[in-house]
Amino acid sequence: MLDTHKNKRFICDYYSPGMIIIKIIRAEVPGGIISGISMPELPADVGIIGFEDIPAEKDLHVFSRSMPLLCDGNIKYEGEPVLLLYGKDEKELDILASEIRIDYETDYTLASMETYTEEQVDRELKYSRGKPDRNFAKAHKIIEETYSTSSQHHYDLEPQGAAAMINEAGGVDITSATQWPFNVRDNVSECLGIPKKKVNIDVPAMGKTHSGKLWYAGLLACYAAIVTWKTNEPSFCLIPKTDSILYTPGRAASIIRHKTGIDENGKILCRSIDISIDSGACPMLSEEVINRICFSAAGVYMTPALEITARSIRTNNPPSGAFNGMGFHQSFFAGECHANSLAAAAGLGPLEWRKMNTARKHINLPIGWESRKPIQLDKLLDTVAEMSDYKRKHAAYSLSAKMQNDFSGKKRGIGISVCCQGNGFMGKVEENEKYTVSARLDTDGSLSLFTSAVPENFQTASLWRDIAGGILEINPDDVRIETVNTSLVPDSGPSLFSRNITIITQLIEKCCNAIKKSRFRLPLPIEVKRSYRLPRTNGWDPESFSGNPFPIVSWGAAVVETETDPITLETSIRGVWLAADCGKIMNIELAKAEIESEIFRSVISSTMKPPAVKYARLGIPLTPVQPQNPFAVRIEFLSSRENKPGGIGELPDSLIPAALSEALSMGLNIKLADLPSTSESLFRQLEHISNTQETELED
Amino acid sequence: MKIDFSLNGKKVSIDTLPEKRLIDVIREDFGLMTTKNACYSGECGSCTVQLEGRIVPACQIPIFTVRAKRIVTIEGFMGTEKYLDIINAFNDIKCIPCPFCFTGKILAVDSLIDNHRTPDTSDIMALLSDHSCSCTSVSKFIEGVRMAYHNREFRGELLK
Ligand code: FES
Ligand code: FES
Numbered sequence: 001m002l003d004t005h006k007n008k009r010f011i012c013d014y015y016s017p018g019m020i021i022i023k024i025i026r027a028e029v030p031g032g033i034i035s036g037i038s039m040p041e042l043p044a045d046v047g048i049i050g051f052e053d054i055p056a057e058k059d060l061h062v063f064s065r066s067m068p069l070l071c072d073g074n075i076k077y078e079g080e081p082v083l084l085l086y087g088k089d090e091k092e093l094d095i096l097a098s099e100i101r102i103d104y105e106t107d108y109t110l111a112s113m114e115t116y117t118e119e120q121v122d123r124e125l126k127y128s129r130g131k132p133d134r135n136f137a138k139a140h141k142i143i144e145e146t147y148s149t150s151s152q153h154h155y156d157l158e159p160q161g162a163a164a165m166i167n168e169a170g171g172v173d174i175t176s177a178t179q180w181p182f183n184v185r186d187n188v189s190e191c192l193g194i195p196k197k198k199v200n201i202d203v204p205a206m207g208k209t210h211s212g213k214l215w216y217a218g219l220l221a222c223y224a225a226i227v228t229w230k231t232n233e234p235s236f237c238l239i240p241k242t243d244s245i246l247y248t249p250g251r252a253a254s255i256i257r258h259k260t261g262i263d264e265n266g267k268i269l270c271r272s273i274d275i276s277i278d279s280g281a282c283p284m285l286s287e288e289v290i291n292r293i294c295f296s297a298a299g300v301y302m303t304p305a306l307e308i309t310a311r312s313i314r315t316n317n318p319p320s321g322a323f324n325g326m327g328f329h330q331s332f333f334a335g336e337c338h339a340n341s342l343a344a345a346a347g348l349g350p351l352e353w354r355k356m357n358t359a360r361k362h363i364n365l366p367i368g369w370e371s372r373k374p375i376q377l378d379k380l381l382d383t384v385a386e387m388s389d390y391k392r393k394h395a396a397y398s399l400s401a402k403m404q405n406d407f408s409g410k411k412r413g414i415g416i417s418v419c420c421q422g423n424g425f426m427g428k429v430e431e432n433e434k435y436t437v438s439a440r441l442d443t444d445g446s447l448s449l450f451t452s453a454v455p456e457n458f459q460t461a462s463l464w465r466d467i468a469g470g471i472l473e474i475n476p477d478d479v480r481i482e483t484v485n486t487s488l489v490p491d492s493g494p495s496l497f498s499r500n501i502t503i504i505t506q507l508i509e510k511c512c513n514a515i516k517k518s519r520f521r522l523p524l525p526i527e528v529k530r531s532y533r534l535p536r537t538n539g540w541d542p543e544s545f546s547g548n549p550f551p552i553v554s555w556g557a558a559v560v561e562t563e564t565d566p567i568t569l570e571t572s573i574r575g576v577w578l579a580a581d582c583g584k585i586m587n588i589e590l591a592k593a594e595i596e597s598e599i600f601r602s603v604i605s606s607t608m609k610p611p612a613v614k615y616a617r618l619g620i621p622l623t624p625v626q627p628q629n630p631f632a633v634r635i636e637f638l639s640s641r642e643n644k645p646g647g648i649g650e651l652p653d654s655l656i657p658a659a660l661s662e663a664l665s666m667g668l669n670i671k672l673a674d675l676p677s678t679s680e681s682l683f684r685q686l687e688h689i690s691n692t693q694e695t696e697l698e699d
Numbered sequence: 700m701k702i703d704f705s706l707n708g709k710k711v712s713i714d715t716l717p718e719k720r721l722i723d724v725i726r727e728d729f730g731l732m733t734t735k736n737a738c739y740s741g742e743c744g745s746c747t748v749q750l751e752g753r754i755v756p757a758c759q760i761p762i763f764t765v766r767a768k769r770i771v772t773i774e775g776f777m778g779t780e781k782y783l784d785i786i787n788a789f790n791d792i793k794c795i796p797c798p799f800c801f802t803g804k805i806l807a808v809d810s811l812i813d814n815h816r817t818p819d820t821s822d823i824m825a826l827l828s829d830h831s832c833s834c835t836s837v838s839k840f841i842e843g844v845r846m847a848y849h850n851r852e853f854r855g856e857l858l859k
Binding site: 006008009010012013017155157158159205206207208210240241242457458459589590593596597598599600601604605630631632633 | 727732733735736737738739740743745777793794795797798799800820824831832833834835836837838839841
């Protein structure tokens with residue numbers, strides 16, 4: 001039954017009168033040194049905590065990376081937490097917070113991605129295969145382009161927060177809205193300097209997270225833990241929505257330069273790709289982003305000679321974090337937009353060119369990785385083209401786009417793209433981790449599943465119930481997914497990158513199959529545990545670019561059709577078609593619903609202004625706006641050669657931005673190279689074209 | 700200040716600051732926690748309640764303005780036949796918004812379909828634009844609203 005909201009307690013429901021409330025006092029400048037802090041006189045029941053007051057470990061850790069829990073005196077970004085002000089009266093705290101004055105020595109140069117220096121480079125990867133120089137020399141045409149994508153917030157509706165109280169063991173119980181409870185536990189235990197077993201993390205109900213509640217949740221949990229530890233009283237820390245949008249980790253912005261040489265037929269001979277990503281002030285997950293961006297930079301096209309340089313750059317922006325795809329989105333936007341330019345240079349249509357250049361069965365992707373299962377890229381492209389009537393529409397719209405000075409009527413465009421989705425982490429970040437799920441079949445015939453993986457939506461939870469119920473031949477309603485509490489469930493790792501589908505679902509299947517085998521031999525209850533460890537041999541080596549990057553890879557192709565008013569630049573989407581090859585589909589209805597909602601989300605984020613402090617100050621709403629009109633969506637799944645379930649949720653965000661950008665570009669006969677594609681960017685492009693035409697006329 | 704109003708069909712009275720937000724009164728004073736708060740600025744739709752049958756963001760309503768008015772929250776609406784019209788419709792078409800935002804959307808859908816006319820696409824889009832969720836499929840949502848309308852219409856017919 002769908003009334004999943006019944007009796008659900010979200011993090012915002014954990015406040016009760018009498019609890020200590022925590023306010024975060026943030027840096028108001030993006031860099032510099034704190035030269036002094038003047039405080040108002042604090043009442044007896046109000047307290048303040050700074051960097052030096054943190055009881056033990058002062059940094060937050062995520063795999064091998066860390067950042068200070070509170071500003072250590074050197075401001076790294078605007079909005080960096082400097083102090084924790086706490087007390088029981090929220091109004092009083094607001095007044096006191098407004099009276100705290102932080103003085104800064106602001107003699108600093110802002111570190112940006114566009115004009116980075118060597119010291120800002122956090123990590124650089126270089127890859128080279130074949131002889132790019134030699135191939136560029138013999139190329140028929142060389143096309144060079146630069147694409148950029150902006151930072152992006154998750155726009156998860158539910159606020160971020162944590163609550164803490166002292167427990168009977170003399171440790172702390174934390175309620176944390178997190179996708180990674182064991183990381184929260186480890187960080188809390190370290191910052192308080194107490195054993196892990198004295199810390200319990202309880203995960204409340206959560207709305208859709210979109211990977212926005214990964215490591216940042218640990219920061220807020222540590223704040224609540226520190227205040228409770230100091231005061232011995234329950235505390236509550238919930239950050240305002242605007243702070244969450246402006247300062248919590250979003251998607252890393254990128255600048256990607258493509259240089260490609262093609263032969264007379266339009267076949268790729270060589271490519272040189274230069275990538276910069278903005279990892280913000282503290283590069284917590286940029287290693288993974290860089291690995292993934294390198295893997296996907298050259299797309300799915302055969303490339304005899306290739307060189308890639310990718311670097312993550314420290315800037316004075318808030319730290320970037322996990323976001324759908326983590327690097328795949330940026331890569332495929334740039335790569336697929338560039339593919340359209342290559343097609344144009346070759347005098348071919350985008351579909352034709354793609355089919356000519358896509359990797360064939362068992363042929364390596366440009367990065368040197370060979371898929372173990374046959375890839376059906378041609379079939380994906382054909383399917384999506386047929387579903388959308390792409391060929392006819394493309395021919396018709398190309399023709400009308402050529403009438404440049406015709407401002408009558410709406411301008412239609414159509415774009416196509418193809419991509420892959422890597423499921424799970426790919427770098428070495430996880431190599432020592434072990435993830436476990438357990439299941440117990442009780443005497444009453446019901447099954448309990450124990451996992452710290454947080455189902456990101458109703459679909460995943462019901463999929464797990466269906467699978468377990470199916471294997472054990474019990475009613476899915478009799479399958480209970482136990483509450484996530486670190487003292488009750490095993491560590492199943494971070495819940496992102498579709499690993500809930502790829503890894504956790506498989507572990508659940510294994511547990512249930514094991515129970516099934518012993519069901520009539522052993523007395524009930526039967527409890528089994530199954531674990532997953534990243535393969536030690538043949539895992540992906542980011543230095544040599546070799547090995548097996550993901551447990552499973554999903555593939556997709558999409559077409560987007562748009563209609564734009566050439567005068568007002570108002571755009572509507574006429575339709576989105578998507579075909580996917582993503583392994584075994586457990587429940588087709590639920591899978592379609594998941595993809596469909598991600599398509600809408602991707603359309604919104606591809607056309608929406610990025611959040612910025614200046615917008616917040618102007619009072620401009622920061623929340624996403626729905627498209628003005630609904631549009632048709634059709635999704636098809638190819639029958640897959642892969643028999644394991646693959647992720648699907650990240651495909652739309654790798655496919656839609658490039659296809660949408662191409663459709664808009666085609667309709668208005670321009671070339672968009674930035675994401676998001678806002679009406680402002682359409683206007684800038686048109687302005688640029690008209691300026692160029694004027695200059696040509698004058699000449 | 701003492702303020703009397705009707706909450707989920709019951710007469711209630713509260714002595715509080717006149718400017719206290721309705722959402723805080725609902726959650727803190729009456730313990731109705733299924734009504735959510737997220738942005739506190741009237742933008743996101745999480746705190747939607749019905750005031751005299753009209754949809755309002757409870758975070759933007761000072762409590763003194765609800766004197767003698769009828770307020771219905773999701774808690775009062777759950778379990779009613781009207782609630783089932785909506786929940787069954789969305790269940791049938793497998794449109795599954797997350798539990799955080801769905802409560803506000805349910806009340807908004809109820810107000811819309813109670814207008815006794817088939818909701819058209821622009822009505823539904825206007826409803827959605829008051830809920831800053833970027834993750835529900837718009838076409839599915841439209842289908843859900845239409846089906847909820849038909850469920851209600853069908854039930855009305857049966858009653859006749
Ligand atoms: S909390 Fe009221 S509209 Fe967001
Ligand atoms: S916020 Fe709930 S479905 Fe989007």
